[in-house]
Amino acid sequence: GEDVEQSLFLSVREGDSSVINCTYTDSSSTYLYWYKQEPGAGLQLLTYIFSNMDMKQDQRLTVLLNKKDKHLSLRIADTQTGDSAIYFCAEGEYGNKLVFGAGTILRVKS
Amino acid sequence: NAGVTQTPKFQVLKTGQSMTLQCAQDMNHEYMSWYRQDPGMGLRLIHYSVGAGITDQGEVPNGYNVSRSTTEDFPLRLLSAAPSQTSVYFCASSWGTGTNNEQFFGPGTRLTVL
Numbered sequence: 001g002e003d004v005e006q007s008l009f010l011s012v013r014e015g016d017s018s019v020i021n022c023t024y025t026d027s028s029s030t031y032l033y034w035y036k037q038e039p040g041a042g043l044q045l046l047t048y049i050f051s052n053m054d055m056k057q058d059q060r061l062t063v064l065l066n067k068k069d070k071h072l073s074l075r076i077a078d079t080q081t082g083d084s085a086i087y088f089c090a091e092g093e094y095g096n097k098l099v100f101g102a103g104t105i106l107r108v109k110s
Numbered sequence: 111n112a113g114v115t116q117t118p119k120f121q122v123l124k125t126g127q128s129m130t131l132q133c134a135q136d137m138n139h140e141y142m143s144w145y146r147q148d149p150g151m152g153l154r155l156i157h158y159s160v161g162a163g164i165t166d167q168g169e170v171p172n173g174y175n176v177s178r179s180t181t182e183d184f185p186l187r188l189l190s191a192a193p194s195q196t197s198v199y200f201c202a203s204s205w206g207t208g209t210n211n212e213q214f215f216g217p218g219t220r221l222t223v224l
Contacts, residue, residue, distance in 0.1 A: 004152065008150075031211065041217060041218075042114075042200055042215035042216055042217045042218050043153070043200065043202075043215040044215070045212045045213070045214075048212070088152060088153070090152075090153075097143070097155055097158060097168065098153070098155070098213065099152075099155075100145075100152030100153040100154075101152045102150055102151050102152045103152060
C-alpha cells in the first residue's frame with residue numbers, strides 16, 4: 001500500500017535554514033503537498049508540487065522532488081519562531097484521498 | 111466565507127454511546143472527506159465523498175458511517191463508540207479537480223471515549 005515517511009523531529013536556530021525530508025511509495029501520485037499544523041489547529045496548505053516538476057520556490061519555501069528516489073524535501077529559509085509547528089508531507093492523485101506522513105515537529109530556538 | 115466548520119470542538123463519550131460529528135463547508139466544494147489524527151501518526155482517511163449522494167470508504171472506515179445528502183454537509187456518525195476511536199477528527203473539502211486541488215481543513219473535533 002501507499003506509505004509516506006518523515007523524520008519525527010527537527011530543531012534549528014532562528015535564522016538558520018530548515019530542511020524537512022519525506023519519502024513516499026506511490027509513483028502515481030499527481031501532487032505532493034506540504035501542510036503545516038500549529039498547536040490546536042487544523043492543517044494549512046503551505047505549498048505543493050506537481051509530479052513532473054523537480055523544484056518549486058515560493059518565498060522562503062523551496063520544495064525539491066526527486067522522483068527516481070521518491071524523495072521530497074521542504075526547505076524553509078531564515079527560519080523564524082513562528083515557523084515552529086508540525087509539518088506533514090502528503091501525496092495524492094489530483095489532491096484527493098491524501099496519504100499523510102506522521103509529521104515532523106519543527107522546533108525553532110531563539 | 112466561513113470555510114470548513116466542525117462541531118463540536120470537544121466531546122467526551124462513554125463506550126457504546128453514539129454521536130454525530132458535524133462538518134459543513136460554504137465553498138461549494140464537491141469533494142469532502144473525514145480524517146482522524148492519532149499521536150505519532152499522520153492523518154488517516156476514514157470516509158470521503160465526491161459529491162452529494164456519493165460516499166466511499168477510506169483507509170480506516172470501520173465503526174464510522176457517513177452520508178452526503180447536500181453539497182454543504184458531511185456528517186460522520188459513530189454508532190457505538192469505542193476507546194480506540196479516541197482521536198482528533200478533521201473534515202476537509204476541495205473542488206475535486208483543478209490546478210492544485212487544495213484541501214481545506216476544518217479546525218478539528220477532539221473526541222475522547224471512556
